[in-house]
Amino acid sequence: MRTEGAVVPEAGFRSYYGRPVIKPPVWHEPHMPTYLYLGGMSGVSSSMAVMARLTGNPRLARSARLAAAVGASAGAALLAAELGRPERFLNMLRVFKPTSPMSVGSWILAAQSGLSAAAASADLAELLPAAKDMALLATAGDAALLATGLTGPLTATYTAVLIADTAVPAWHEAYRELPFLFAGSAMAAAGAVAMLATPRAQAGPARAVAALGAALETAAGTVMERRLGMVGRPYREGRAGRLMGTARLLTAGGGLLAAVAGRSRVLTALSGLALTAGSLCTRFGVLEAGRASAADPAYTIVPQRERLDAAP
């Protein structure tokens, strides 16, 4: 019936007229993948803003604070628009359910968007002439900023749990690598935005974050596809495969460029744009791979049948 470790194991599997067993994710483009990008960008921007504040790099801190606030707010708006009943988006905060990554994530995102908005507003308020002596405001802003040091990394990585906690084989089986893939993608994205929005002399750490992120994303993606085997095929084939391949090239190229981007404005622009596009391609590619994985019954049936047959 089944060929062991074959490239095309579907030959032997049985199904109901080739119909999918599970339902594909209903999440739309561009909302869902753009949110994944924005959430990641916002989260790591917060981490960068905290570190920039702590190491005394106010120019980079300002860019990162703004990026964090804009990313979280725009992301939350996209999520609300994605709902089947957008007017009921506050129902997300009706309960706190540890068994639901979307519930946990809603609370994380609520905290992240609120805190990052406070941190950014306080920073911008310093620009107002009347705010010169408002030390309290600055302190409150810094406190909010420090808190985003906690919510930021969670915002950047919980989305991996969100999609892995489904019956979609290409997502669920990748639950080990996806958080690192998303973490790397988020670092590359945040580093890119910060290096584009900060004078080069102050953007060194942003370039380092971008380069580290690109390396992490590339490594996690490679390990993921290798370990998943047959279930990972949607990441390599069709539209998802093209998106993931493009992402790989853009991310690796942008990451390498980030290492030398401090030398010129052109290199910075090239690196920042390549990394941004790469991170977006990764997110769109992962959604598309999930859809392809759900649409083909082989990915659901073959591993389950092998598991059953292997059981005593």
Place this chain on the structure above:
Amino acid sequence: MAERMGFFTDTSVCIGCKACEVACKEWNQLPDDGFVFEATSYDNTGMLGASTWRHVAFIEQSRPVQVPSDPEAEDSVDRWLMSSDVCKHCTHAACLDVCPTGALFRTEFGTVVVQSDICNGCGYCVPACPYGVIDRREGDGRAWKCTMCYDRQLGGLEPACAKACPTDSIQFGPLDELRERAEERVARLRADGHEEARLYGESPSDGVGGAGAFFLLLDEPEVYGLPPDPVATTRDLPAMWRWAGAAALSVAGAVALAFLNGGPGLKSGTSLNGGTFLTGGAGPKGRAFLKSRAFLKGRALLKGRALLKGGTR
């Protein structure tokens, strides 16, 4: 809580009449799902969905059969399998676990029901279901699925599909009783020579903790469009959070590293202590902040995150 109620669908007596599909639609006032001719079989609803809460599958099979009166003759005979699929009302229901609003809940009958006045159509339950049962209804925006006729049960009535089934292929009752009845039925079918008869979803030790709606099948589950070994995805959730927690810590660590080392491409200096970049950029104010209480608090916060992570499991 009242006794746990369930469905036992004995497909060996299903005649494919679709009375269950019709009764379900009528009672629950479900919109039509398109009058589609699939051109593969007499199935015209395809699979369970937001507006199809009972789905009758038709499978036409050919197999060589020995004719007893003439041992030499070998004939290819069509076997028709028919099965009325429905929501499994799992013991460990992934849809219920992942629902972020609490719209999905467990009733006093042990069934899983969506509260349509709460559901905000986030769609998370849709890919979470290992059977592909629940779906979001186009135009309505909310998720819908079988309620095992929660309203009828509250009134002491059996669900519409079971009521309408002319052959008692769909049996409704206390789950424990149904399981006993199913064991007897499968034993009898096997004694009669139907070795392929098997129960599906009846075992509390399966990946969903046992289904509240289980089946007697005459072939492998995947032939009927059912997953052979379904698992509630939330079983791995603690491990998922651990990996995500490790990734979150990696982000914090890598960002800190990037800042403390100054990063590549700096014109002057690459380290926190040695470079003119940071000392020049930070000035006395920044250095003072590094020693301040707020900074130390923040550092303690970063360290405390590992503990917090443990708490989210």
